[in-house]
């Protein structure tokens with residue numbers, strides 16, 4: 001891949017001009033295509049990461065451009081279409097405050113730290129979920145990308161041979177909160193993350209070689225006859241010793257070679273060159289970066305990788321990394337806290353000196369500011385510019401360090417074409433973070449990611465990119481209007497309808513639930529954490545993806561809201577097929593031969609037959625049936641297969657950088673998914689989506705909603721109106737500075753970038 005650097009106003013673009021079809025990326029993805037050979041992208045990138053001096057507010061001169069090599073892109077990049085976007089863009093009315101209240105979580109996102117000094121209870125481990133799978137043919141299903149949060153479900157794996165990854169170090173794999181608390185007397189094993197035991201139904205046996213531990217659980221271990229220790233013969237002792245040695249060898253072997261499934265769960269995603277370049281710049285060189293790109297360019301995947309690597313880098317001082325996001329929902333998704341919560345500024349309305357006083361009074365908040373070396377900010381498009389400036393000044397003052405952001409390294413991501421900052425109730429128009437006075441001094445490098453992973457169809461990706469930039473051609477308008485037809489689906493999974501307001505979502509989901517017959521099963525969350533005040537805790541958890549209570553019935557359409565395994569990820573859609581206890585579920589595998597003929601039966605039939613067959617075998621309905629029943633969900637996978645998961649409670653944490661879990665929720669990892677709010681859908685990848693554009697009212701909403709879909713076949717759009725595609729002119733202007741390189745390269749081929757421009761001295 002060729003990498004070109006462009007520097008203007010403190011902005012660098014690392015752009016792939018040529019994808020020489022890297023191992024992991026099918027060449028159909030070579031969006032930005034050129035046939036020139038690559039020239040040491042690593043070196044060029046190093047050059048691109050040259051320390052940025054001072055404010056970086058130089059005006060854009062063409063002489064500022066550097067070229068990595070003589071290869072100009074043979075075809076303009078999709079993003080480059082915004083270059084010179086001068087057309088009038090529609091701006092939505094500002095009086096939308098009431099609608100915002102219905103959609104966004106306003107003060108719920110902004111907690112204060114008053115209760116931080118309360119004692120910390122031990123954290124309960126999350127319960128394991130169990131998975132089973134079988135193959136079913138789903139006609140006309142798109143087989144494209146999975147959910148945005150899956151770093152394991154690499155949808156291109158069919159095309160590419162990946163090398164085996166080395167196992168991740170334990171420090172990297174274990175979440176921060178699993179570290180032993182210094183004051184605790186519990187043994188270290190109590191702080192290890194719970195081991196998940198995937199469970200397999202018998203009919204999956206032919207497809208999947210059972211893992212070592214499963215094999216063990218099926219086989220009754222050989223035991224030597226009990227003998228009094230003083231009454232053992234020499235040969236018995238020798239036999240026992242031999243057995244012990246073999247056992248020991250086995251355990252050693254399995255420790256050295258993690259099971260394939262475990263490895264897939266902890267394995268890193270294969271980053272593309274541009275993603276890797278960003279990761280190296282952040283982790284190895286400590287650069288302050290903003291990486292952005294269209295929906296589906298892997299920003300979230302990259303951010304998760306960066307967080308994992310940084311956690312590994314600072315494994316001895318985990319509180320050096322602060323993981324934050326603009327909203328509670330986004331924070332919950334990456335296991336962090338809101339930016340407000342991290343800062344300890346409450347709503348943050350006061351002037352900086354008052355906020356500084358407030359923080360200084362709060363020892364924990366003050367310590368956070370002093371200890372933090374890297375501040376991660378996800379979904380920055382919803383961070384207010386004035387807040388960014390305030391935080392920058394607060395950091396300098398509290399840390400007594402005059403460098404930008406008090407010397408803290410910033411790692412920021414998001415797409416400003418997506419949802420904008422939440423208005424604060426005043427009439428003031430929300431200010432984007434990039435418009436903050438301190439933005440250019442704090443962000444040393446801006447990187448535009450260009451490979452779109454979510455949509456494999458380049459035509460669809462182009463349509464969405466036009467929409468993103470607010471520059472829709474008549475041809476694209478026509479194409480979107482053609483998508484008003486109902487989806488042609490032959491299985492049970494319906495398209496998830498996206499709505500702008502929560503009320504619409506709740507209305508749609510309850511109407512569908514009411515249509516189902518059958519018993520309602522209610523699942524209440526178990527909340528805990530260091531915040532003892534129930535209201536405060538509730539406020540913190542209000543933005544958690546998992547609801548405090550969920551009602552389900554057999555046949556309910558649900559979305560998985562946690563990454564479980566490579567193909568069962570946040571965003572997977574499925575149907576509840578049964579409710580059963582863990583013991584009952586286990587009975588399947590223990591009696592697998594009895595169910596071998598069940599492959600064609602429905603899950604209900606299977607469960608009934610199982611019950612009948614188990615009874616004569618000594619299965620008692622007693623304790624097992626009294627035990628808590630969990631939803632068994634049949635999930636649809638991108639390749640058209642079906643996979644079953646017994647959905648037992650998972651844990652969501654609101655965790656401070658020092659590992660303190662302010663609040664946590666244990667709940668079944670499901671939400672109803674006939675309908676979903678656009679706010680909750682942000683960041684998701686969905687196979688089947690339905691959007692009524694007549695309802696959208698906010699800039700970026702239409703783009704966020706439609707760009708969740710992976711294919712045109714899986715997208716239904718009604719009332720498509722170009723005027724509904726609202727783009728903020730300031731965002732267009734900001735991005736136009738990032739993408740004018742193609743134009744400039746085209747018009748000024750003599751200023752072709754030279755590889756020598758990427759010498760290391762530039763750093």
Ligand SMILES: Nc1ncnc2c1ncn2[C@@H]1O[C@H](COP(=O)(O)OP(=O)(O)OP(=O)(O)O)[C@@H](O)[C@H]1O
Nearest residue numbers: 145146147148271295296297298299300301453683
């Ligand atoms: N390097 C990669 N290799 C393969 N697939 C990837 C890679 N990076 C991302 N993906 C896949 O692309 C899809 C979109 O990724 P992701 O959600 O990170 O995009 P995003 O830029 O955060 O999108 P959005 O702006 O909508 O949040 C996911 O299915 C993810 O698994």
Ligand SMILES: [Mg+2]
Nearest residue numbers: 148299300683
């Ligand atoms: Mg994302």
